[in-house]
Amino acid sequence: MSAIVNRLAPANAVVPEQQPSAVAGLRLETRIVDGAEWDRTIAGFDEVCQEQLHVFATARWPSVKQEPMLFLADGQVVGGSLMMVQPLPLRIGHIAVSKWGPMLKDSSAPHAAALRDAMVEALIADYAERRGLMLSVLPRAALETDNSAYERLLARGFKRGSELGFPSRYIVRLGLSDAEQRKSLQQKWRYHLNKSEKAGLSFEHAGPERMGEFDRLYAAMSERKQFPDHSAYDTVPLLMALDIETLRPELFFVRHAGEVVAGALIFKAGDRAVYLYGATNDTALPLRAGYFMHWQIIRWLRDNTRAGWYDLGGTDGFHGLHQFKKGMVGEAGVITPVPPVANYAARPWAYLLGNGAFWARDAAYHIRRVVTGALRPKARPDQAPVVVEAGQP
Numbered sequence: 001m002s003a004i005v006n007r008l009a010p011a012n013a014v015v016p017e018q019q020p021s022a023v024a025g026l027r028l029e030t031r032i033v034d035g036a037e038w039d040r041t042i043a044g045f046d047e048v049c050q051e052q053l054h055v056f057a058t059a060r061w062p063s064v065k066q067e068p069m070l071f072l073a074d075g076q077v078v079g080g081s082l083m084m085v086q087p088l089p090l091r092i093g094h095i096a097v098s099k100w101g102p103m104l105k106d107s108s109a110p111h112a113a114a115l116r117d118a119m120v121e122a123l124i125a126d127y128a129e130r131r132g133l134m135l136s137v138l139p140r141a142a143l144e145t146d147n148s149a150y151e152r153l154l155a156r157g158f159k160r161g162s163e164l165g166f167p168s169r170y171i172v173r174l175g176l177s178d179a180e181q182r183k184s185l186q187q188k189w190r191y192h193l194n195k196s197e198k199a200g201l202s203f204e205h206a207g208p209e210r211m212g213e214f215d216r217l218y219a220a221m222s223e224r225k226q227f228p229d230h231s232a233y234d235t236v237p238l239l240m241a242l243d244i245e246t247l248r249p250e251l252f253f254v255r256h257a258g259e260v261v262a263g264a265l266i267f268k269a270g271d272r273a274v275y276l277y278g279a280t281n282d283t284a285l286p287l288r289a290g291y292f293m294h295w296q297i298i299r300w301l302r303d304n305t306r307a308g309w310y311d312l313g314g315t316d317g318f319h320g321l322h323q324f325k326k327g328m329v330g331e332a333g334v335i336t337p338v339p340p341v342a343n344y345a346a347r348p349w350a351y352l353l354g355n356g357a358f359w360a361r362d363a364a365y366h367i368r369r370v371v372t373g374a375l376r377p378k379a380r381p382d383q384a385p386v387v388v389e390a391g392q393p
Helices: 035-042 052-059 112-130 148-155 178-184 187-196 208-225 232-241 290-306 319-329 348-373
Strands: 003-008 029-033 065-072 076-087 094-099 134-138 168-173 201-206 248-258 258-266 272-280 310-312 334-339 342-344
Touching: 029 035, 035 052, 035 065, 035 076, 035 208, 052 065, 052 076, 052 232, 065 112, 076 112, 094 112, 094 348, 112 148, 134 348, 148 258, 148 342, 178 290, 201 290, 208 232, 208 248, 208 258, 208 272, 232 248, 232 272, 248 290, 258 290, 272 290, 290 310, 319 334, 334 342, 342 348
Parallel strands: 094 134, 272 310
Antiparallel strands: 003 029, 029 065, 065 076, 076 094, 134 342, 168 310, 168 334, 201 248, 248 258, 258 272
């Protein structure tokens, strides 16, 4: 038995009765498990994502304590949240963070919203009330006009916290026929795709043993663009070594005249596939290899996964990337914002400490971005802030 802790959430870990989807008396058991069991269990979740993987989080944030918490109803797992208990400067306290959580195992289950509420209540009871920490929850971007998960957090007493400078996520709808998908694309994107299909390009689905090729392509691109890499690329070897096939990213290449000119790594588990990393060489741009590659990835995901959506990520403030992704999202997809962090504390001092830590972190990120932009003009964002209602392309 790999469970480290097995406890019943207190009686107040129930769905708030004022919520319209409430199920009277719903109570969830919480169980903290080890990392291996956690990753195996969430591999089948609808809402699983890279950031919630234990193997990823421990490498990405090594100084943070990871607590993989499962939620059970009547003995059956219904959801989970990888809780990150992060120390504050000078060890004056801690905050508990749920990034892209809590996750539902079955997002289409009856009373799914009530289950999510019950998971939040269990987190409040444990981290905010019992331990006295500030609890920070960041739900994933919603596909609908309103992010109901975020709105329900605010209704429960959470306060709006930090937010991204460019929060929009660009999400392609999968499951369409080739003709329907092409029709959805913006006209200019479709024009470039047509050109790429006449350029003699070929598409390859590769195994993990070919990661060396992608590493070389990625390193060369980074050197060429001179962008500082603050990504989690150093976690890729661990992800590619996973023995859980569902969670292992998929590797794709585009070749021209015998040479690999573009590549991509895609997280495919759950109901949303996610574009993790891409790389191109000098000859890819005139060949429009990026258009060709993403078109083929969309078709591969449709035919080989259960994902209904393909999340292209954000833009980091670059207008050209905005234009490229917006054209691919087209009419059938959505451009939707990641909501701000939602913070909750049962004790005023915990909220002041936690909110102050977020403020200091945001200030440090802003300074780093300004300095980087001054030293490397190519890395300076050129996209005006975009306010997008969820669900609006």
